[in-house]
Amino acid sequence: MFKLRNQRLITAFISIESQTFCSVASPLSVLDDGQSHEHNTPILSTQVQESSFLDPRFYLSALINCKNLQQIKSLHTQLYDDGLLNDLYILNKLLYMYVRYNGVDDAYNLFDKMPERNPVSWSVMIGGFAKAGNYKKCFETFREYIRSGEQPDVYTLPSVVRVCRDRLDLKMGRLVHQIVHKFGLNMNTFICAAIVDMYAKCGVIDDARKLFNMMTKRDITTWTVMIGAYTACGNASESLVLFDQMQEVGIVPDKISMVTVVNACAKLGAMHKAKHVHDLIRRQYRSLDVILGTAMIDMYAKCGNLESAREIFNGMKEKNVISWSTMIAAYGYHGKGQKALELFPMMSKTGITPNKITFVSLLYACSHSGLVEEGLQVFSQMQEKYFIKPDVKHYTCMVDLLGRAGRLHQAFNLIENMTAEKDEGLWSALLGACKIYNHVEMAQKAAESLLEIQPHNASHYVSLSNIYAKAGKWENVAKIRTQMVSQNLKKTPGWTWVEARNDFHRFCSGDHTHSESKAIYEKLDSLIQKLELCGYVPDTNFVLHDVNEELKLGSLYAHSEKLAIAYGIISTPEKSPIRMTKNLRVCGDCHTFIKFVSTVEKREIIVRDAKRFHHVSEGVCSCGDYW
Numbered sequence: 110m111f112k113l114r115n116q117r118l119i120t121a122f123i124s125i126e127s128q129t130f131c132s133v134a135s136p137l138s139v140l141d142d143g144q145s146h147e148h149n150t151p152i153l154s155t156q157v158q159e160s161s162f163l164d165p166r167f168y169l170s171a172l173i174n175c176k177n178l179q180q181i182k183s184l185h186t187q188l189y190d191d192g193l194l195n196d197l198y199i200l201n202k203l204l205y206m207y208v209r210y211n212g213v214d215d216a217y218n219l220f221d222k223m224p225e226r227n228p229v230s231w232s233v234m235i236g237g238f239a240k241a242g243n244y245k246k247c248f249e250t251f252r253e254y255i256r257s258g259e260q261p262d263v264y265t266l267p268s269v270v271r272v273c274r275d276r277l278d279l280k281m282g283r284l285v286h287q288i289v290h291k292f293g294l295n296m297n298t299f300i301c302a303a304i305v306d307m308y309a310k311c312g313v314i315d316d317a318r319k320l321f322n323m324m325t326k327r328d329i330t331t332w333t334v335m336i337g338a339y340t341a342c343g344n345a346s347e348s349l350v351l352f353d354q355m356q357e358v359g360i361v362p363d364k365i366s367m368v369t370v371v372n373a374c375a376k377l378g379a380m381h382k383a384k385h386v387h388d389l390i391r392r393q394y395r396s397l398d399v400i401l402g403t404a405m406i407d408m409y410a411k412c413g414n415l416e417s418a419r420e421i422f423n424g425m426k427e428k429n430v431i432s433w434s435t436m437i438a439a440y441g442y443h444g445k446g447q448k449a450l451e452l453f454p455m456m457s458k459t460g461i462t463p464n465k466i467t468f469v470s471l472l473y474a475c476s477h478s479g480l481v482e483e484g485l486q487v488f489s490q491m492q493e494k495y496f497i498k499p500d501v502k503h504y505t506c507m508v509d510l511l512g513r514a515g516r517l518h519q520a521f522n523l524i525e526n527m528t529a530e531k532d533e534g535l536w537s538a539l540l541g542a543c544k545i546y547n548h549v550e551m552a553q554k555a556a557e558s559l560l561e562i563q564p565h566n567a568s569h570y571v572s573l574s575n576i577y578a579k580a581g582k583w584e585n586v587a588k589i590r591t592q593m594v595s596q597n598l599k600k601t602p603g604w605t606w607v608e609a610r611n612d613f614h615r616f617c618s619g620d621h622t623h624s625e626s627k628a629i630y631e632k633l634d635s636l637i638q639k640l641e642l643c644g645y646v647p648d649t650n651f652v653l654h655d656v657n658e659e660l661k662l663g664s665l666y667a668h669s670e671k672l673a674i675a676y677g678i679i680s681t682p683e684k685s686p687i688r689m690t691k692n693l694r695v696c697g698d699c700h701t702f703i704k705f706v707s708t709v710e711k712r713e714i715i716v717r718d719a720k721r722f723h724h725v726s727e728g729v730c731s732c733g734d735y736w
């Protein structure tokens with residue numbers, strides 16, 4: 110009976126460690142009897158003295174009521190004086206209380222002197238080191254535990270696994286997995302869930318899935334871990350498949366799994382799925398709390414539906430700084446800078462103080478809407494009124510803002526004078542602006558800085574090569590090509606996904622793998638003929654430069670965006686909007702092409718690329734050709 114209670118306690122304790130595994134009751138609900146004590150009140154005052162003095166139960170209740178390290182220590186002394194330091198149950202509780210109030214060294218002193226230890230003592234000590242961030246001691250104690258011949262259990266193993274996860278220590282993680290095997294615990298749901306989580310966070314998603322598939326029983330936590338893991342590693346569509354499977358086996362999604370799947374929809378920009386998940390949420394919850402609500406704002410915004418995002422935002426009873434910043438960022442993605450700026454004073458009125466993220470969202474919104482003066486104002490307000498020191502993300506927005514407006518030298522000066530560490534995003538922003546304004550010299554500087562930071566990123570070489578090509582410096586183009594070949598660097602392939610018939614269809618450049626490929630190319634041919642009559646001229650500047658004109662045209666025609674649009678047209682009802690996602694930035698020629706298609710086919714086309722959203726209708730894009 111005593112052991113059982115203690116195990117509940119330890120389970121609760123372990124749950125402090127991780128939010129993912131918060132299915133166990135809060136430690137306070139197990140520990141606290143509801144009485145409150147002033148800090149530093151002598152805990153053994155009248156209560157114990159009036160009662161039978163050596164009854165351990167009174168010490169236990171006194172221990173449980175301790176509120177700080179000092180109280181625990183004085184109680185520890187009293188226990189020693191009263192000769193009660195050989196009661197394992199009391200010792201374990203003392204150990205636990207030390208750990209709980211951040212006295213891991215005191216805990217270890219006690220642990221070291223304990224005449225006898227049981228699995229609970231070991232668990233508390235191992236978990237205690239993990240909680241204190243002393244991973245070396247945590248692993249050492251675990252090793253000592255295994256050597257002592259004790260059988261590791263459902264309390265010790267998960268906390269060690271979680272340390273491996275947090276430290277991304279895959280080697281140690283695999284070792285613990287072997288121990289789990291050795292002790293025949295490989296079918297334990299609790300332990301396996303922790304290992305799946307560890308593998309996923311360490312980036313070995315296939316190992317996570319293998320173990321997940323082998324589990325005979327999976328609880329909602331395990332499903333959620335697996336669903337989230339796929340989104341984190343860039344395969345959000347698998348997350349959605351798993352979410353459906355989870356419901357098919359009869360598991361009703363809880364809030365955490367809902368947030369996870371909402372994030373998957375956001376990553377994917379999957380509008381039909383987003384609506385489906387929203388329906389589910391509506392059925393289950395009467396109102397949205399701040400976490401789920403904020404995730405949904407992001408989801409709708411990234412699915413290209415700004416109105417729904419705003420509706421969710423307006424309907425939320427409680428909003429925090431992240432909810433506001435997410436809504437501001439949403440307007441930014443969609444090129445509605447003015448709307449984003451309007452939200453800012455509204456937010457201040459509610460008494461919420463903006464943080465670094467809010468300002469990134471605001472500056473981003475300004476840069477993607479060409480609001481130069483407003484952006485400059487926000488940037489100085491952030492420093493002077495809110496005393497926020499700009500980091501590289503803020504500078505990147507500023508460089509983007511100034512660069513796009515053609516104020517290249519001002520942007521360059523900003524970079525030269527900044528103290529924050531420069532990263533590839535910053536230089537890419539400058540490079541992008543240099544490309545728009547054909548500033549070869551500065552572009553070269555930006556590209557070279559990029560190559561210093563990321564010497565193996567093929568796209569930087571391609572950028573530099575394109576800059577030289579545009580300037581007619583063919584020798585330099587050839588040099589870069591040779592460098593790329595010798596380092597075996599390949600460009601990230603471009604992909605475009607189009608939403609049609611309740612599914613996603615993926616195309617790469619020159620794709621012939623789709624089952625309706627023939628019809629797609631026929632549609633593309635007729636489309637291009639129609640477009641050319643309306644004045645569309647393919648812009649071959651956007652193709653690498655040393656191929657001949659005809660070949661260039663060939664590859665340009667078959668860009669993944671164009672194939673996706675052609676398929677979108679033949680597979681969705683007339684005049685309905687077409688939604689697409691591109692993994693890279695949409696190229697200039699495809700951008701022009703999309704604008705023409707929107708006029709000729711009378712369609713609204715929503716394209717999400719790596720940088721932002723383009724809402725194209727009647728030949729005009731929301732980005733103002735500024736992206």
Ligand code: ZN
Pocket residue numbers: 668669670695696697698699700
């Ligand atoms: Zn293109």
Ligand code: ZN
Pocket residue numbers: 700722723724730731732733734735736
């Ligand atoms: Zn656009």
